[in-house]
Amino acid sequence: MEIEKLLTERKTAISRKWFEQVTDTYPSDTSKFLKQQKDPFANPVGSTTMNSLQGVLDELLKKEPDKEKLVFLLDPVIRIRTVQAVFTPSQAVGFVFFLKQIVRENLKNECRDLQTLTALSAFEGKVDELALIAFNIYMECTKTILELKANHEKGKVYRAFSRAGLVEEIPDDGPELIR
Amino acid sequence: MSDLPKSDELFAGLDHKPQKKDWMDTPVNIRKGMYCYSANPASMETLGAPFARKWNPLEEDWKLPENWQEIIHNGFRERLDRFRTFKVFMDICVRCGACADKCHFFIGTGDPKNMPVLRAELLRSVYRNDFTTFGKLLGRVAGARPMTLDVLKEWWYYMFQCSECRRCSVFCPYGIDTAEITIMGRELLNLLGLNIDWIATPVSNCYKTGNHLGIQPHAFKDMLDFFVEDIEDITGVNTEPQYNKKGADILFITPSGDVFADPGTYTCMGYLILFKYLKDKYGLDVTWSTYASEGGNFGFFTSHETMKRLNAKMYAEAKRLGVKWILGGECGHMWRVISQYMNTLNGPADFLEEPVSPITGTKFENAKSTKMVHISEFTADLIRHGKLELDPARNDNLKVTFHDSCNPARGMGMFDEPRYVIQNTCNHFYEMPANTIRENTFCCGSGSGLNAGEDMELRMCGGLPRANAVKHVRDKFGVNMLACVCAIDRAAFPDLMNYWVPGVDVTGVTELVGNALILPGEKERDTDLRGEALPGMEEDDAE
Numbered sequence: 034m035e036i037e038k039l040l041t042e043r044k045t046a047i048s049r050k051w052f053e054q055v056t057d058t059y060p061s062d063t064s065k066f067l068k069q070q071k072d073p074f075a076n077p078v079g080s081t082t083m084n085s086l087q088g089v090l091d092e093l094l095k096k097e098p099d100k101e102k103l104v105f106l107l108d109p110v111i112r113i114r115t116v117q118a119v120f121t122p123s124q125a126v127g128f129v130f131f132l133k134q135i136v137r138e139n140l141k142n143e144c145r146d147l148q149t150l151t152a153l154s155a156f157e158g159k160v161d162e163l164a165l166i167a168f169n170i171y172m173e174c175t176k177t178i179l180e181l182k183a184n185h186e187k188g189k190v191y192r193a194f195s196r197a198g199l200v201e202e203i204p205d206d207g208p209e210l211i212r
Numbered sequence: 213m214s215d216l217p218k219s220d221e222l223f224a225g226l227d228h229k230p231q232k233k234d235w236m237d238t239p240v241n242i243r244k245g246m247y248c249y250s251a252n253p254a255s256m257e258t259l260g261a262p263f264a265r266k267w268n269p270l271e272e273d274w275k276l277p278e279n280w281q282e283i284i285h286n287g288f289r290e291r292l293d294r295f296r297t298f299k300v301f302m303d304i305c306v307r308c309g310a311c312a313d314k315c316h317f318f319i320g321t322g323d324p325k326n327m328p329v330l331r332a333e334l335l336r337s338v339y340r341n342d343f344t345t346f347g348k349l350l351g352r353v354a355g356a357r358p359m360t361l362d363v364l365k366e367w368w369y370y371m372f373q374c375s376e377c378r379r380c381s382v383f384c385p386y387g388i389d390t391a392e393i394t395i396m397g398r399e400l401l402n403l404l405g406l407n408i409d410w411i412a413t414p415v416s417n418c419y420k421t422g423n424h425l426g427i428q429p430h431a432f433k434d435m436l437d438f439f440v441e442d443i444e445d446i447t448g449v450n451t452e453p454q455y456n457k458k459g460a461d462i463l464f465i466t467p468s469g470d471v472f473a474d475p476g477t478y479t480c481m482g483y484l485i486l487f488k489y490l491k492d493k494y495g496l497d498v499t500w501s502t503y504a505s506e507g508g509n510f511g512f513f514t515s516h517e518t519m520k521r522l523n524a525k526m527y528a529e530a531k532r533l534g535v536k537w538i539l540g541g542e543c544g545h546m547w548r549v550i551s552q553y554m555n556t557l558n559g560p561a562d563f564l565e566e567p568v569s570p571i572t573g574t575k576f577e578n579a580k581s582t583k584m585v586h587i588s589e590f591t592a593d594l595i596r597h598g599k600l601e602l603d604p605a606r607n608d609n610l611k612v613t614f615h616d617s618c619n620p621a622r623g624m625g626m627f628d629e630p631r632y633v634i635q636n637t638c639n640h641f642y643e644m645p646a647n648t649i650r651e652n653t654f655c656c657g658s659g660s661g662l663n664a665g666e667d668m669e670l671r672m673c674g675g676l677p678r679a680n681a682v683k684h685v686r687d688k689f690g691v692n693m694l695a696c697v698c699a700i701d702r703a704a705f706p707d708l709m710n711y712w713v714p715g716v717d718v719t720g721v722t723e724l725v726g727n728a729l730i731l732p733g734e735k736e737r738d739t740d741l742r743g744e745a746l747p748g749m750e751e752d753d754a755e
Contacts, residue, residue, distance in 0.1 A: 057229060058228050058229065058230070059230070059322045060230050060238075060322070060323070060324050061230070061232055062312075062324040062327070063318075063322045063323070063324055066312075066313050067322075070313060072647065073680070073684075074645045074647050074648050074677070074680060074681055074684070075313070075319075075647060075677075076313075076319065077319065077320075077676055077677055077680035078319065078320070078322060078676070081680070112711075112712070113676065116245075116320075116668075116669040116672040116673050116711075117320075117321055117322050117669075117673060118243040118245060118246045118321065118323070118669060118670075118673075119230075119321065119322050119323055124227075124228055127228060128228070131228075174711075177710070177711055178245075178668050178669060178672065178711070181665070181668050181707045181710065181711065182665045182666065182668050184665075185664070185665025185668070185707075186665055189665070192425070192472075
C-alpha cells in the first residue's frame with residue numbers, strides 16, 4: 034500500500050499528535066490551555082495552530098502538494114510564533130520536523146521493505162521543503178515587524194524635525210513609509 | 213559585537229521542550245521586542261520623579277539606590293495602608309484561575325507569567341513575605357519569597373506587559389481588579405525611577421505644555437487650521453472653531469492624538485464638522501482650548517499623584533473659561549480617569565453645571581458628578597432626537613465593525629451609544645463574536661503606555677485576540693473598516709492590522725459622522741474626509 038494512502042487513513046491521529054507536540058513547545062500551563070480551550074476566539078493560538086497543521090498535513094499527503102497553498106496554510110501559525118518571545122527562531126519554525134518522527138513511528142510496522150522506505154524518504158523530503166517554506170515565512174514576518182518598527186522611528190524623527198521648524202512643507206500624507 | 217549571542221545561548225535555543233519548573237524557579241528573561249526603553253532622565257526630572265538616571269533593562273546593573281529594598285518595602289506598606297482595595301486584593305485571591313486565560317497578553321505571548329493571577333502573584337509573594345505572619349513563618353510553603361534583584365526585574369518586565377484593560381476583572385468571582393495591582397506595581401517601580409520612556413516623556417510634555425507630544429498652543433491651532441482648510445476643500449464650508457473662548461457653553465477636550473496622528477486626524481475633522489453643523493443649526497457654543505489640549509492622561513500609568521496633576525488642568529481650564537460643562541472626545545483611559553478617579557482626585561467639580569444638551573434638553577445624569585459627557589453619548593442623543601441630517605450612503609464603501617475600547621467599555625460602561633451612531637451613519641455594520649466585544653472586549657494590546665515601536669512583538673502578541681476576531685468578520689462579511697473610540701486604538705490598530713489582518717483600515721466613530729453629516733450650504737462632496745472618492749464618485753474621480 035502506498036504510504037500516502039496509509040497516512041491519509043491515519044491523518045486524524047497524526048495531526049492530533051503533531052498538534053500536541055507543537056503545543057508542548059509552550060510552557061506547561063500554556064500548553065494545557067491551548068489544548069483544552071476549544072473556542073477559537075478565546076484561544077486563537079490553539080485554534081490557528083490546529084487549523085494550520087491539519088491543512089498542511091492534508092496538502093502534504095497529496096501527490097503534488099501545491100507550494101502556494103502550503104505557504105497560505107502554514108503562514109498563520111508561523112506568524113504567531115515569530116512574535117512570541119518564548120521561542121528562539123529555530124523553535125519558532127522547528128516544529129515542522131516533528132512530523133517526520135511522528136510519521137516514522139506511525140509506520141514502524143510497515144517500513145519493512147525498500148519500497149516503503151523509499152516512499153517514506155520521499156515524504157520526509159516534502160517535510161524538509163516545508164521547513165524551508167516555514168523559514169521563508171518566518172523571515173517575511175520578521176521583516177514586517179522590522180518595517181513597522183522602522184516606520185515608527187521615522188515618524189518620531191519626522192515629528193521632532195517638524196516641531197523644531199526644520200520641515201519646510203508638511204506633505205499631506207506625512208513621511209514616506211516603507212511599504 | 214557585544215550584541216552577538218554566545219554559542220551556548222545558540223545551542224540552548226535548539227531544545228523544543230521547555231523545562232518544567234515552578235514559576236518561582238523560572239528566572240526572568242528580558243527579551244528585546246517585549247519591553248519599552250527606559251525613561252529619559254530629563255523627563256523624569258521635569259516631574260520631580262526620584263532616581264532619574266540612564267539605565268538599560270538588558271544590563272545587569274540597573275543603577276538602583278543602595279536602599280532600594282527598603283524603599284519598595286516602605287512604599288508597599290504605605291500603599292496597603294492608603295488603598296483598601298490593594299490590601300483586599302492582596303489577601304482575597306483563592307487562585308481559582310478564572311482570570312488566567314482571559315488576558316490578551318497571556319493568550320498572545322503564551323507566557324504563563326502573563327496570566328493575571330500570576331502577574332498579581334509576583335507582588336503577592338513579596339507581600340506575604342513582608343507583611344503576613346504565615347509568609348514570614350513558612351516562607352515558600354505559604355507562597356512567599358523575599359524581594360531580590362531578580363524579583364524586581366521580573367516585576368518591571370511583567371508590570372509593563374499589562375495594559376490595565378481589566379478584562380480579567382470581569383471574570384474574577386471576587387471582583388479583584390488586576391489592573392489596580394499593575395497600577396500599584398508600577399507606582400512601586402516608579403519609586404526607584406523604573407519607568408518607561410513612552411510614558412515618562414508624554415507625561416513630562418503634558419505637564420509642561422498641556423499635551424503628550426509637547427505641542428505648543430500656536431502649533432496646536434495651526435494643525436486645526438490645516439483641518440479647517442481640508443474640510444473647506446471637501447465641503448466648501450468654513451468650519452473654523454472657537455479657541456479659549458471665555459463664557460462659552462461647553463469646553464471640548466480630546467486626546468492630542470486626534471490632532472496630530474493619522475487616522476485620528478480624520479476623527480478630529482469629524483468633530484469640527486459636527487460642531488459647525490450644531491453652531492449653524494442650533495447655535496451651539498463650543499470652545500476648544502489650546503492649553504487643555506490633551507484628554508489622555510498617561511499620569512494614570514505612573515502614579516495617582518501624577519494622574520491627579522494631569523487631570524487637574526482640564527478642570528482648571530474649564531473654571532478659567534467659565535464654561536457650563538465639558539464635552540470629551542474619543543479617548544480611552546481619559547474616560548476611566550474621569551469616571552472612576554476624577555471625583556476623588558480633583559472633584560467635586562461643583563463650579564460646573566450638571567450637563568444638559570442645549571439642543572435636545574437631555575440631562576446626562578451619568579455625568580452629574582464629573583460634568584463631562586462623551587462625544588458618542590452626545591451625538592447618539594442628537595441622532596435619537598432627529599437633530600442631525602445624515603447621508604449614510606456616503607459611507608457605503610465601508611463595511612464597519614466596532615471595537616469596544618477597553619476603558620469606555622469596562623471603565624465607564626458605554627456600549628450602545630457608539631454602535632447607535634455607527635448604525636445611523638453607515639449602512640454596513642457587522643459585530644465581531646460576542647466573547648470579544650462589549651464588556652468582554654479584547655484590548656488593542658498597546659494601551660497603558662505600551663504603544664511604542666521597540667516593543668512591537670509584544671504589541672502584536674497582545675493584539676492577537678482582537679485581530680483574530682477582526683479577521684473573522686473580514687473573511688465572513690468583507691469588513692474593511694475597524695471603528696473605535698480611543699486615540700491609542702487609532703494609533704495602534706494600523707500596525708496590528710498590517711501584521712495580522714491586511715486590508716482593514718481604522719477609523720474613529722466621529723469620522724463616520726463627519727462623512728455622513730450634511731452641512732448647511734455644503735457643495736456636493738466627491739471625496740470623504742481622507743480625500744478618497746465617495747461611493748458613486750469613482751468615475752468622476754478617474755476622469
